[in-house]
Amino acid sequence: MQMPLDVQYILELLPILLKYLSVTMEMAILGFCFAIILAVILAIVRVFKLPVLHNFAGLFISFFRGTPLLVQLFLLYYGLPQVMPIFAGVDAFSAAIIGLSLHFSAYMAESIRAAIMGVNKSQMEACLSIGMTRLQAMRRIILPQAARVATPSLMNYFIDMIKSTSLAFTLGVAEIMAKAQMEASSSFKYFESFLAVALIYWAVIEIFSRLQHYLEIRMNRAY
Amino acid sequence: MIKVQNLSKKFADNMVLNGIDFEVAHGEIVVIIGPSGTGKSTLLRCLNYLEIPTSGVIEIADVKVDSATATAAQITNLRKKSSFVFQNYSLFANKTALQNVAESLITVWKEPKLVALKQAETILQQVGLGEKIHQYPSQLSGGQQQRVGIARAMAAKGEVILFDEPTSSLDPEWVDEVLAVMKQLAVQKQTMIIVTHEMQFAREVANRVIFMEGGNIVEQGTPKQIFEKPQHQRTKEFVGRSVKQNLSALDSAML
Numbered sequence: 001m002q003m004p005l006d007v008q009y010i011l012e013l014l015p016i017l018l019k020y021l022s023v024t025m026e027m028a029i030l031g032f033c034f035a036i037i038l039a040v041i042l043a044i045v046r047v048f049k050l051p052v053l054h055n056f057a058g059l060f061i062s063f064f065r066g067t068p069l070l071v072q073l074f075l076l077y078y079g080l081p082q083v084m085p086i087f088a089g090v091d092a093f094s095a096a097i098i099g100l101s102l103h104f105s106a107y108m109a110e111s112i113r114a115a116i117m118g119v120n121k122s123q124m125e126a127c128l129s130i131g132m133t134r135l136q137a138m139r140r141i142i143l144p145q146a147a148r149v150a151t152p153s154l155m156n157y158f159i160d161m162i163k164s165t166s167l168a169f170t171l172g173v174a175e176i177m178a179k180a181q182m183e184a185s186s187s188f189k190y191f192e193s194f195l196a197v198a199l200i201y202w203a204v205i206e207i208f209s210r211l212q213h214y215l216e217i218r219m220n221r222a223y
Numbered sequence: 224m225i226k227v228q229n230l231s232k233k234f235a236d237n238m239v240l241n242g243i244d245f246e247v248a249h250g251e252i253v254v255i256i257g258p259s260g261t262g263k264s265t266l267l268r269c270l271n272y273l274e275i276p277t278s279g280v281i282e283i284a285d286v287k288v289d290s291a292t293a294t295a296a297q298i299t300n301l302r303k304k305s306s307f308v309f310q311n312y313s314l315f316a317n318k319t320a321l322q323n324v325a326e327s328l329i330t331v332w333k334e335p336k337l338v339a340l341k342q343a344e345t346i347l348q349q350v351g352l353g354e355k356i357h358q359y360p361s362q363l364s365g366g367q368q369q370r371v372g373i374a375r376a377m378a379a380k381g382e383v384i385l386f387d388e389p390t391s392s393l394d395p396e397w398v399d400e401v402l403a404v405m406k407q408l409a410v411q412k413q414t415m416i417i418v419t420h421e422m423q424f425a426r427e428v429a430n431r432v433i434f435m436e437g438g439n440i441v442e443q444g445t446p447k448q449i450f451e452k453p454q455h456q457r458t459k460e461f462v463g464r465s466v467k468q469n470l471s472a473l474d475s476a477m478l
Contacts, residue, residue, distance in 0.1 A: 130327035131303035
């Protein structure tokens with residue numbers, strides 16, 4: 001039996017798709033950076049139970065974990081400009097990054113919070129005993145220790161985020177998924193096109209998984 | 224130099240400290256003894272505001288804090304006046320011995336990093352750890368960790384070092400090296416308040432011994448007064464038992 005698979009087509013398509021990989025990675029990396037900053041802030045607000053902010057952070061996390069990413073992206077890009085015209089100028093690429101960072105920050109905040117809570121209470125007491133403020137203690141002692149605990153799960157979210165950038169094609173961002181979709185509908189070779197894009201995601205994520213593994217070994221060696 | 228007035232601490236319905244009053248002079252070495260659960264550690268932790276007193280006034284050098292009106296800035300200022308040696312060391316796990324000792328100098332006292340590290344190294348040499356400065360806490364023995372803990376407290380520029388049972392979680396073989404460092408500090412007239420069960424050490428080093436029970440100071444005096452002529456019945460029983468334990472330890476050592 002002959003396999004109805006056009007290998008030649010896939011080999012030709014791969015370099016074309018790879019040109020759009022930079023857009024995918026830009027979204028993932030920028031989104032992850034924003035998400036981490038936001039997640040650390042949310043986690044600290046939650047750990048210290050800062051008045052008002054604490055409730056707001058709780059609501060934020062609940063909403064962004066409780067609704068699908070696709071719905072959030074549509075709300076942000078198609079919905080929000082209708083009620084707040086100021087958002088009309090936001091392009092699809094930026095909207096995707098904003099949506100991804102908000103969504104993932106909610107998850108990441110929870111794992112950072114757990115990591116902070118996991119640092120022995122006596123570490124904070126030791127900081128206070130030599131005259132440090134709570135903020136200094138967080139920055140110098142608690143967060144670095146929490147980072148070590150949180151790294152594996154944050155890396156998992158980063159990997160998840162790379163894959164989730166594929167949803168940005170629904171906003172019209174020209175990333176690899178969008179390009180694969182375009183190629184497929186003009187050549188009618190759906191299987192080959194989507195297989196090609198799947199192979200690229202798989203390869204990229206395999207690289208980052210190796211990196212994650214290496215990073216964990218290094219961090220465990222530190223102390 | 225240290226003045227504590229009417230210090231009380233209540234955990235839920237449990238009154239742990241019942242309006243304690245006492246003073247400590249500059250250079251004085253005060254040892255607090257007493258049965259477990261009588262508020263010795265809580266008293267020490269209140270002095271450093273690791274425990275917020277229910278009521279009372281604490282004054283160390285020029286900083287006076289009334290728990291009824293204490294602000295965060297006042298509390299930080301008070302904490303800078305004392306440093307703490309913990310029973311289970313509580314060294315910063317992500318920092319080397321040198322970084323542990325230099326931390327207060329860099330973060331609290333804003334000294335240039337190189338100056339701070341140099342000072343920290345000198346202090347670690349004083350506690351006999353000049354060879355171990357780049358080790359992480361997990362790479363050190365219990366006795367070495369506690370000596371780093373004392374070095375960290377020495378570096379913090381406080382007026383007084385508070386010791387909360389510094390040898391209680393050590394293997395017996397490490398106890399002496401830690402006590403030796405503390406004796407060295409005593410010779411240098413470092414003001415210290417020490418909660419301990421090491422009665423022999425208290426006799427040798429203390430200027431004053433305080434016997435606490437049930438959240439109160441029952442009796443205080445020179446080591447001679449407390450250990451040889453205790454006035455109060457409870458002190459007699461407690462000290463008597465400790466002496467007997469020491470004697471039986473001596474007996475078994477001789478057998």
